[in-house]
Amino acid sequence: MSNYQERANEILARIDELAKITEEPGIVTRTYGSDAFIEAREKVESWMRTAGLETRTDNIGNVRGRLPGKNPIAKTFIIASHLDSVVNAGKFDGPLGVIMGLDLLENLAENKIQLPFNIELIAFCDEEGVRFHSTYLGSKAIAGSFETSLLDKADKDGVTLKEVIQKLGGNENRLSDDALKEDLLGYFEIHIEQGPVLYDANIPVALVSAIAGQQRIELVFTGVAGHAGTVPMGKRHDALCCAAECISGIEEFAIDHKTNIVATVGKLEIVDAASNVIPGKVKCSLDIRSADEVRLSFACNALKKIITEICTNRNIACTWNIIQETDPVACDPNLNNTLHQSIKNAGYEVVELVSGAGHDAVPLSAICPVSMIFVRCYKGISHSPLEDVEITDITAAVKVADNFILNLASNYNQ
């Protein structure tokens, strides 16, 4: 068995170990600040320490491990992904990038390879944004773009972000201390594709050329609650029927423009729901994405118009609260040239993909050049317990990533 295969087996074993650390036995749910998140973070930090990295957890809750290069004042290269998950998640979305990054550094340390630059491995604490419906909390903190207005945002149980930071041992007034201020060589993230292209093409890895922009919106529909038995149909202002018509209108619009946008309503809440009450208030999420900035803003404006028209016809009030918006991000051409070469050196066909999913590379792109590779996953399934990755594809990704780091080192001339 080759060294790459052995390392891939160890990576998969650690991913399996992390998958057992969950808020709900039998499924993978590990949201920001939960006890399961804290346990997983401690596990990763212990692996980092065993690998000989200098470790620390920062105020927002990321765990960071550093492998100094030959020249400590040289630039620093960031390798990262996230430790948190969605609800009933797969076990690879996030942990694959963290554990593969750990493997890369472990291999360098074990073989006493001193690079001409420093490497910092980061396990981000909240990429998904499940708890506070605002994503990239960990990566925004280190990119210096964390919005302090979020500190008082409460989760569904009324616990504020500030309280979670304190529970994690952080100081919400010192978040800016953790922003990366040093000279950065770039950022690299290994992530499952979460789409079907590599699976259908039977190719193990892809180069990521860009990451789609997204808008996350909360829609609140306010009608008139009433008795299900006594209010005639013609006299109702049913917030749920209005939301339902809007949701179909959103789908219809996105299908018509399928070439460049996707739109999803993933959360729907009937406030004070009861089977014998006409819904007076309904909240839902709206997630709109496109790799093309102009199309994204066109789609947001067009959908807002469609929703406003439906609500006016039904005499229902609607608020459109933008929770988060990020522009599309282009990955760095120079890093991608080196990645392109590394994929070829490893003996694989080079495929370039745009990422429809968001990644922590997005906030980091504001402070350094970013790069990503995708690893094939089973039928492109993700955000699902069916998420799976073949050991042969992990082996391929180890080979590519090793080549990439060594090629970066040989090209390094700062």
Ligand code: HGY
């Ligand atoms: O939603 C996303 O794009 C990512 O999985 N957080």
Ligand code: MN
């Ligand atoms: Mn992810």
Ligand code: MN
């Ligand atoms: Mn995800």
